[in-house]
Amino acid sequence: MEKFTTLTSTIVPIPTRNIDTDQIIPARFLKATTRKGFGDNLFRDWRYDENNIPKPDFILNRPEIQGEILVAGKNFGCGSSREHAAWAIHDYGFRVVVSSFFADIFKNNALNNGLLPVQVTDAFLQKIFETHEKTPSMELLVDLPNQLIGIQGTSMQEKFDINAYKKHCLINGFDDIDFLLSQQDKIEAYEKNYINN
């Protein structure tokens, strides 16, 4: 897994609430058997019309708006557990998603793919959207070791929570699977005493 420590970047804001994983990547694009290439269909039906023509109003189609940080409305990533949603966001080029609330499975999926979900307060999220409205060139600083997120050029910043183990994994680029594989003895010992096998 890719390592993550700090990032300063312009943002792509999508203030919609309850963005579900069917919007992030519709089911009909889940037929691939590798993890690559899902970025092309990120937000497919918001991005393209039925003739595959880009919808000019949608934010990903506005060339002046670029960035490695996606900032989205509350309850991001709800619905289907498809990890393809995290792959699509990462594949498109985002490294961080900011929202005031994440669905559980999406959060896990993101963390397992080196995509950092940063949960901020509703008020701070609002501040980001407002600042971006006025100054689209605004940048966010995300500092994982110190668990800080701030709007560059202002004093506005906030601490964010992250599970200590997950933080360690991201900073060092470790996968859960590496850890689990190292626990094989304990797993086998557990199996000897268990009844549901």
Add this chain to the structure above:
Amino acid sequence: MPGKTLFDKIWENHIVTSIENGPDVLYIDRHFIHEVTSPQAFAGLEQRGISVFRPAQTIATADHNVPTKDQHLPIREALSRFQVEKLTENCANYGINLYGLGHPFQGIVHVIGPELGITQPGMTIVCGDSHTSTHGAFGSIAFGIGTSEVEQVLATQCLLQNKPKKMKIEINGPLQKGVVAKDIILYIISKISASGGTGYFVEYAGSTIRSLSMEARMTICNMSIEMGARGGMIAPDETTFQYIKGRKFAPQGKDFEQAVAYWKTLPSDPDAEYDEALYFDASDIEPMITYGTNPGMGIKITGTVPEVSAIEQEERSSFQKSLEYMAIEPGARLLGKSVNYVFIGSCTNARIEDLRMVAQLVKGKKKAAHVNALIIPGSKQVEKQAKEEGIDQILAAAGFELRGPGCSACLGMNEDKVPKGEYCVSTSNRNFEGRQGPGARTFLVSPLTAAATAINGYISDVREMLEETVLV
């Protein structure tokens, strides 16, 4: 020390080891896989040069991306065919039991686990699919996982998990006539919103829940994820044991008795504590329908869509966007609205009991001419039983199309899609934008409401039809 909940007991039983200030290593008893979320996990194993640790504990089926017509023929669409073939190949290579297309046990993963007796109380069960919560109806900890986690389970039969918070949802009292499990869960979600359960594992309790069949309990646990919860569960009882008894992979004879003795120790202790407890009165529940683009946007079928003024300030733009997508006005009544599509299927409502319910209501009637009424059974076994009971004949006579099993128009991944701009009254679990096909507009309802709507050709209150029909 307070007592333990059902959830606590099973969780603690499955901890292999705990990381300080971190997650637990949780042992997984049963792992279901399907063609869409597993190929990248197998590719990961291959890359690492490791094998499947406990292949006998993983069960595979093809459901999400299979056609529902001509299932005996090779899949026409190349990408779908490749994905299904990849599953077959992976299962063969790693020694995993596959109930693929054409197999008598094939079906939607959350329908086949219970009907084969694989799903049992006290177990931990996972699958790369969010509706894995269905299996919680048996008193197991069951939840959906991502593909990286599928790989972890394949490699180690374990997952790293943080213990979620616990919520109890208690519903008491008798249900009104015409109100079924789907209405209960749509009602709960409409009360607590599509994110009201995030971070929690839910236990459903109370006299209403206890009175439900296993199939109805599965419908309720199935949609736990639609309130954001990690999963839902119901304590095992006589209803549970009777359902499991004699099923193909259930413990038999003496083993069964021993298992029951253990299962009886699982229900939450009377003094168990929850982080949150909610109480509902069953008499307040009516047939429900959703009007928007998340499952929390539900109303009583006789009700009206909320006015903008009734919606919290910050929610308004999402609310309006949602109504725009649905082409519905605030304050509108849905009853009487004409619809061209009715879909009865999905892991929420495609078990034999659902089909029986529909058959009883439509027997001797005919669907409205303009309605396209599709019924997709949850599994091969459900299909077989429907034929044995003559349900297929009743449905055919009423003008419903009964096809082969799969996820079908629940997620619109195969060719079963609702066309752009069309309304579909659906027994599935998600009304997201484009879920049933690009531009499709979904109303979530119970199988009874769906059947009544198909007959009348417009959104209907099933209670008005019940005078003439006797329901079990």
